[in-house]
Amino acid sequence: MKNSLMICTAALALSAGMAAAEEVRVYNWSDYIDEALLEKFEAETGIELIYDVFDSNEVLETKMLAGGSGYDVVVPTGTFLQRQIQACAFQPLDKSKLPNIGNMWDVISDRTAKYDPDNAHAINYMWGTTGLGVNLGKVREILGEDAPVDSWDLVFKAENMEKLADCGVHFLDAPAEMIPAALNYIGEDPDSHDPEVIAKAEAVFAPVRDYIQKFHSSEYVNGLANGDICVAVGWSGDVLQSRDRAAEADNGVEIGYYAPSEGAQMWFDMMAIPVDAPNPEGALTFLNFIMDAENMAAASNYVYYANGNKASQEFLEEDVITDPAIYPTPEAMDNTYTTTPYPAKVQRVVTRLWTKIKSGT
Amino acid sequence: MRRLTLIAVPYLWLLALFLVPFLIVFKISLSDTAIAIPPYTPTLDLAGGWAAVRAFLSQLDMENYIWLTEDALYWKAYLSSVKIAFIATVLTLLAGYPMAYAMARAAPEWRPTLLMLVILPFWTSFLIRVYAWMGILSNEGLLNAFLLWTGLISEPLVILNTNTAVYIGIVYTYLPFMILPIYSALEKMDDSLLEAAEDLGCSRLTAFWLVTVPLSKQGIIAGCFLVFIPVVGEFVIPSLLGGSGTLMIGKVLFEEFFNNRDWPVASAVAVILLLILIVPIILFQRNEQKQREAEGLDVFPLSMWSR
DSSP states (O other): OOOOOOOOOOOOOOSSSSSSSSEEEEEEEESOOOOOHHHHHHHHHOOOEEEEESOOOOHHHHHHHHHOOOOOOOOOOOHHHHHHHHHBBOOOOOGGGGGGGGGOOEEEEEEEHTTTTGGEEEEEEEEEEEEEEEEHHHHHHHHHOOTTTTTTTTOOOOOHHHHGGGOOOOOOHHHHHHHHHOOOOOOOSSTTOOHHHHHHHHHTTTGGGHHHHHHHHHHHHHHHHTTTTTTEEEHHHHHHHHHHHHHHHHOOOOOOEEOTTOOOOEEEEEEBTTTTTHHHHHHHHHHHHHHHHHHHHHHHHHOOOOEGGGGGGGGSOOHHHHHHSSSHHHHHTEEEEEOOOOHHHHOOOOOOHHHHHTTOO | OHHHHHHHHHHHHHHIIIHHHHHHHHHHHSEOOSSSSEEEEEEOOOHHHHHHHHHHHHTTHHHHHHHHHOOOHHHHHHHHHHHHHHHHHHHHHHHHHHHHHHHHHHTTTTTTHHHHHGGGGGGHHHHHHHHHHHHHHSSTSHHHHHHHHHOOOOSSSTTTHHHHHHHHHHHHHHHHHHHHHHHHHTTTEEEEEEHHHHTTTTOOOHHHIIHHHHHHHHHHHHHHHHHHHHHHOOOHHHHOOOOTTTTOHHHHHHHHIIIIHHHHHHHHHHHHHHHHHHHHHHHHHHHHHHHHHHSSOOOOOOOGGOO
């Protein structure tokens, strides 16, 4: 057995003979930025930006742990960040090159320090909650005016799901959020690492599983907006984006986002620099650009997610900063929970359980 | 000497692009997961000399294979993949044979155009074509809009995210792989055989059944294998068009690798999948061999169609 204290050996890429045109490669979540910002970055810095997207932390982690991803900036969620730091996947930030770091919001930095002590490896990009995206018209037509749209009952009670099935219900394909949600629903600790407690989640999904059309983490954004599906367990800003797309299309679809009254998971997406990033200097330039108050505000105004940047708040549009679905009230914040990463052995139990739930075997 | 070099090239190719990757996958399938880069242990450190290699070998075990046998999920996924591939192959044959037949019966000056039309979809990305099907089959999609408009249905049909959509996607995607070998078999057929059959009192239907079908047998077999083998491991179509009820081994493999980040189990799944596919692949090779012997040259080149 190796020394239990992991010591990360620097595996910094040698950038011998820098290419003529400087590039920064960013790997971020899908539907997660105002693309005008990308052009602005290129215009301001003269660095070419290559921007790719993903829709699952698991896929990102696979790439990080395989090594040699070729990306300079990636955006894992807090719990995943913590585990990847343990695996030595990220390099510490040189904060002397991040003058805009003073813009960050202590309310959020204090919470993210739980995953990354002293916020040494990452900055917060956006944060949000995991809750319910609802096609209000169709769901009220099916379940009646008093449909429990702000309760996990909507998707965890078989009697509701049976009626909603034909209209289409999507669940996130994200065990690290769906299993805590199920545990929270039955009154267990959502952050439990006890395999016996975690196993209880199966009984929550079993009666509704056959009514779930798909486990997917990004299709619901369009699905809700087009009226193809009625309910999605989804991420706050993504649901709000589909609300916006439906409004723009003027197709009569009205989408609402609800952080369930039983409690919703709060998560933080963090920008970090992989240990083998080809251009760590350019990555720092990008992080500093993102932490600029106006840039960060532009991103939030576009994607409807709250950010961890205090200075950006004065540039936020009124309907963003005052929307409790984006910036929850302090009471609503108290009704959220956060989770911590599972140890390797428990992780296998969780992923097995999730495969079992998804495949029904 | 020159002959030896000539033979060596394909074997080196096979060694470098098949055997070496396979051995790497097999090696990973014997290791354990870890939260590290790379995400499994042990890793081979050649600098440590023999002792390190021996220590490395001693840590490998069959644990992941035992795990596969203990969990019903994997067997169900393998069986379900084979079942879906079999049904899809039959459906593709039923759709492809008449098309190949019509092409072979068409006037010779039309055949290149028809052949072109079969190949034409390949000019567009496979992914985009599957996405187009999502647009057609969804609840608010083109098909449902059309059927609702005609009044044939009053509620939209749920097709997307079901196995029906998976079958539609597979038949659509793999149809050319079925049509082309059957067409190539039918095209070579000597028409005077049919005339002879009719002269000897066969009806057209019996002549078709007794002459045309047996003569196109090689094409049918080749087409079926070209569809069946890749469909068993198909990943894109079930993950885009299928739903929570679609269980296919390609999807399980992806999930083990990307979602569960369990490379060792994913590798074990891949090794078993290869073993399962070896049987039809050998049968396919035999068929090709037989055909080659029967006709000399001019066989349908397999290498062109392997993805």
